[in-house]
Amino acid sequence: MAGIDAPRRRKVTADPHPELEEAVAVSRFWANVKRSDEGCWIWAGSLDGNGYGEFFYRGRNRRAHELALSFTTGEKRHESLETCHSCDNPPCVNPGHLRFDTRKSNVDDMVQRGRAARSGKLSDAEVVLIRERRARGARQIDLAEQFGVSDGQISMIVRGLRWPEVGGPIEAKRNQYRKAA
Numbered sequence: 001m002a003g004i005d006a007p008r009r010r011k012v013t014a015d016p017h018p019e020l021e022e023a024v025a026v027s028r029f030w031a032n033v034k035r036s037d038e039g040c041w042i043w044a045g046s047l048d049g050n051g052y053g054e055f056f057y058r059g060r061n062r063r064a065h066e067l068a069l070s071f072t073t074g075e076k077r078h079e080s081l082e083t084c085h086s087c088d089n090p091p092c093v094n095p096g097h098l099r100f101d102t103r104k105s106n107v108d109d110m111v112q113r114g115r116a117a118r119s120g121k122l123s124d125a126e127v128v129l130i131r132e133r134r135a136r137g138a139r140q141i142d143l144a145e146q147f148g149v150s151d152g153q154i155s156m157i158v159r160g161l162r163w164p165e166v167g168g169p170i171e172a173k174r175n176q177y178r179k180a181a
Protein backbone atom coordinates (compact mmCIF):
# COMPACT_ATOMS: atom_id res chain seq x y z
CA MET A 1 0.00 0.00 0.00
CA ALA A 2 1.25 3.43 -0.90
CA GLY A 3 1.99 6.01 1.78
CA ILE A 4 -0.84 8.21 2.89
CA ASP A 5 0.64 11.18 1.05
CA ALA A 6 0.65 9.41 -2.31
CA PRO A 7 -1.43 11.42 -4.73
CA ARG A 8 -4.43 9.57 -6.08
CA ARG A 9 -5.39 9.85 -9.68
CA ARG A 10 -8.99 10.74 -10.10
CA LYS A 11 -10.88 10.53 -13.28
CA VAL A 12 -12.57 13.77 -14.18
CA THR A 13 -16.02 12.78 -15.27
CA ALA A 14 -18.60 15.10 -13.76
CA ASP A 15 -17.39 18.32 -15.28
CA PRO A 16 -14.49 17.71 -17.62
CA HIS A 17 -12.51 20.66 -18.81
CA PRO A 18 -10.49 19.55 -21.82
CA GLU A 19 -7.91 22.29 -21.41
CA LEU A 20 -7.32 21.29 -17.78
CA GLU A 21 -7.03 17.62 -18.63
CA GLU A 22 -4.46 18.59 -21.23
CA ALA A 23 -2.54 20.65 -18.66
CA VAL A 24 -2.60 17.72 -16.23
CA ALA A 25 -1.30 15.35 -18.91
CA VAL A 26 1.55 17.70 -19.82
CA SER A 27 2.45 18.22 -16.15
CA ARG A 28 2.53 14.46 -15.58
CA PHE A 29 4.68 14.07 -18.65
CA TRP A 30 7.40 16.47 -17.46
CA ALA A 31 7.31 14.93 -13.97
CA ASN A 32 8.90 11.87 -15.64
CA VAL A 33 11.88 13.82 -16.92
CA LYS A 34 15.21 14.34 -15.18
CA ARG A 35 16.40 17.62 -16.62
CA SER A 36 19.97 18.83 -16.60
CA ASP A 37 21.47 22.12 -17.68
CA GLU A 38 23.58 20.39 -20.26
CA GLY A 39 23.33 16.98 -21.78
CA CYS A 40 20.51 14.53 -22.08
CA TRP A 41 17.23 14.63 -20.20
CA ILE A 42 16.51 11.02 -19.36
CA TRP A 43 12.97 9.68 -19.36
CA ALA A 44 12.24 8.11 -15.98
CA GLY A 45 8.92 6.55 -17.00
CA SER A 46 8.39 3.29 -18.84
CA LEU A 47 10.44 2.38 -21.91
CA ASP A 48 9.42 0.45 -24.99
CA GLY A 49 11.36 -2.50 -26.41
CA ASN A 50 13.74 -0.21 -28.26
CA GLY A 51 14.62 1.87 -25.21
CA TYR A 52 12.42 4.85 -26.12
CA GLY A 53 10.30 6.42 -23.43
CA GLU A 54 6.58 5.90 -23.71
CA PHE A 55 3.74 7.89 -22.24
CA PHE A 56 -0.01 7.33 -22.29
CA TYR A 57 -1.53 10.39 -23.90
CA ARG A 58 -4.87 10.96 -25.58
CA GLY A 59 -5.92 7.35 -25.50
CA ARG A 60 -2.75 5.46 -26.31
CA ASN A 61 0.93 5.00 -25.60
CA ARG A 62 3.11 7.42 -27.52
CA ARG A 63 6.80 7.97 -27.83
CA ALA A 64 7.97 10.33 -25.10
CA HIS A 65 10.63 12.04 -27.21
CA GLU A 66 8.09 12.95 -29.86
CA LEU A 67 5.75 14.39 -27.24
CA ALA A 68 8.64 16.34 -25.66
CA LEU A 69 9.37 18.02 -28.97
CA SER A 70 5.71 18.71 -29.74
CA PHE A 71 5.00 20.05 -26.25
CA THR A 72 7.97 22.40 -26.57
CA THR A 73 7.60 23.68 -30.11
CA GLY A 74 3.89 23.27 -30.77
CA GLU A 75 4.60 21.26 -33.91
CA LYS A 76 2.73 18.05 -34.61
CA ARG A 77 4.94 15.51 -36.37
CA HIS A 78 4.31 15.18 -40.09
CA GLU A 79 3.64 11.54 -40.93
CA SER A 80 6.56 11.38 -43.37
CA LEU A 81 9.05 12.42 -40.70
CA GLU A 82 10.66 10.78 -37.68
CA THR A 83 11.62 12.24 -34.35
CA CYS A 84 15.41 12.11 -34.52
CA HIS A 85 17.99 12.33 -31.73
CA SER A 86 21.21 14.25 -32.36
CA CYS A 87 22.62 12.48 -29.27
CA ASP A 88 21.73 8.90 -30.34
CA ASN A 89 20.33 8.32 -26.87
CA PRO A 90 16.85 6.75 -27.16
CA PRO A 91 15.55 7.63 -23.65
CA CYS A 92 16.62 11.28 -24.03
CA VAL A 93 13.74 13.76 -24.26
CA ASN A 94 15.77 17.00 -24.28
CA PRO A 95 14.02 19.02 -27.00
CA GLY A 96 17.36 20.61 -27.86
CA HIS A 97 18.56 17.16 -28.95
CA LEU A 98 15.49 16.38 -31.04
CA ARG A 99 14.20 17.31 -34.45
CA PHE A 100 11.57 16.15 -36.89
CA ASP A 101 13.45 14.93 -39.91
CA THR A 102 13.55 12.30 -42.60
CA ARG A 103 14.65 8.75 -41.92
CA LYS A 104 17.48 9.24 -44.41
CA SER A 105 19.17 12.05 -42.52
CA ASN A 106 18.36 10.25 -39.29
CA VAL A 107 20.76 7.47 -40.23
CA ASP A 108 23.26 9.78 -41.89
CA ASP A 109 23.92 13.09 -40.18
CA MET A 110 26.30 13.97 -42.99
CA VAL A 111 23.20 14.77 -44.98
CA GLN A 112 22.15 17.18 -42.25
CA ARG A 113 25.47 18.97 -42.25
CA GLY A 114 25.55 19.14 -46.01
CA ARG A 115 22.06 20.57 -45.97
CA ALA A 116 23.07 23.43 -43.71
CA ALA A 117 26.03 24.27 -45.92
CA ARG A 118 24.30 24.56 -49.24
CA SER A 119 22.71 27.96 -48.54
CA GLY A 120 19.22 28.24 -49.78
CA LYS A 121 18.75 25.69 -52.51
CA LEU A 122 15.54 23.81 -51.93
CA SER A 123 13.86 21.08 -53.94
CA ASP A 124 10.15 21.30 -54.75
CA ALA A 125 9.51 18.46 -52.29
CA GLU A 126 11.29 20.39 -49.55
CA VAL A 127 9.24 23.53 -50.24
CA VAL A 128 6.05 21.46 -49.91
CA LEU A 129 7.34 19.83 -46.71
CA ILE A 130 8.19 23.23 -45.21
CA ARG A 131 4.61 24.37 -45.86
CA GLU A 132 3.11 21.16 -44.48
CA ARG A 133 5.24 21.35 -41.35
CA ARG A 134 4.32 24.99 -40.84
CA ALA A 135 0.65 24.02 -41.13
CA ARG A 136 1.29 21.53 -38.29
CA GLY A 137 2.70 24.27 -36.09
CA ALA A 138 6.42 24.21 -36.90
CA ARG A 139 8.33 27.29 -35.86
CA GLN A 140 9.98 29.27 -38.63
CA ILE A 141 13.25 29.31 -36.68
CA ASP A 142 13.34 25.49 -36.60
CA LEU A 143 12.53 25.21 -40.30
CA ALA A 144 15.20 27.78 -41.18
CA GLU A 145 17.84 25.92 -39.21
CA GLN A 146 16.99 22.49 -40.56
CA PHE A 147 16.69 23.51 -44.19
CA GLY A 148 19.68 25.83 -44.14
CA VAL A 149 17.84 28.97 -45.23
CA SER A 150 16.98 32.26 -43.54
CA ASP A 151 13.89 32.95 -41.43
CA GLY A 152 12.84 35.48 -44.06
CA GLN A 153 13.01 32.87 -46.79
CA ILE A 154 10.89 30.48 -44.74
CA SER A 155 8.39 33.28 -44.17
CA MET A 156 8.13 33.97 -47.89
CA ILE A 157 7.76 30.28 -48.67
CA VAL A 158 4.96 29.61 -46.18
CA ARG A 159 3.07 32.70 -47.34
CA GLY A 160 3.41 31.69 -50.96
CA LEU A 161 5.48 34.74 -51.92
CA ARG A 162 8.14 32.39 -53.24
CA TRP A 163 7.43 29.34 -55.40
CA PRO A 164 3.63 29.57 -55.09
CA GLU A 165 3.24 27.07 -57.93
CA VAL A 166 5.09 24.25 -56.16
CA GLY A 167 2.21 23.31 -53.88
CA GLY A 168 1.56 22.66 -50.21
CA PRO A 169 -0.64 24.65 -47.81
CA ILE A 170 -0.17 28.42 -48.05
CA GLU A 171 -0.46 30.33 -44.78
CA ALA A 172 -3.43 32.68 -44.60
CA LYS A 173 -2.42 36.21 -45.42
CA ARG A 174 -2.68 38.75 -42.65
CA ASN A 175 -2.25 41.59 -45.07
CA GLN A 176 -4.34 44.68 -44.48
CA TYR A 177 -4.35 45.39 -48.20
CA ARG A 178 -5.96 42.08 -49.02
CA LYS A 179 -9.33 42.07 -47.37
CA ALA A 180 -11.41 38.95 -47.72
CA ALA A 181 -14.19 39.35 -50.27
Ligand SMILES: [Zn+2]
Nearest residue numbers: 040087092097
Ligand atom coordinates in the same frame (compact mmCIF):
# COMPACT_ATOMS: atom_id res chain seq x y z
ZN1 LIG B 1 20.15 13.76 -25.62
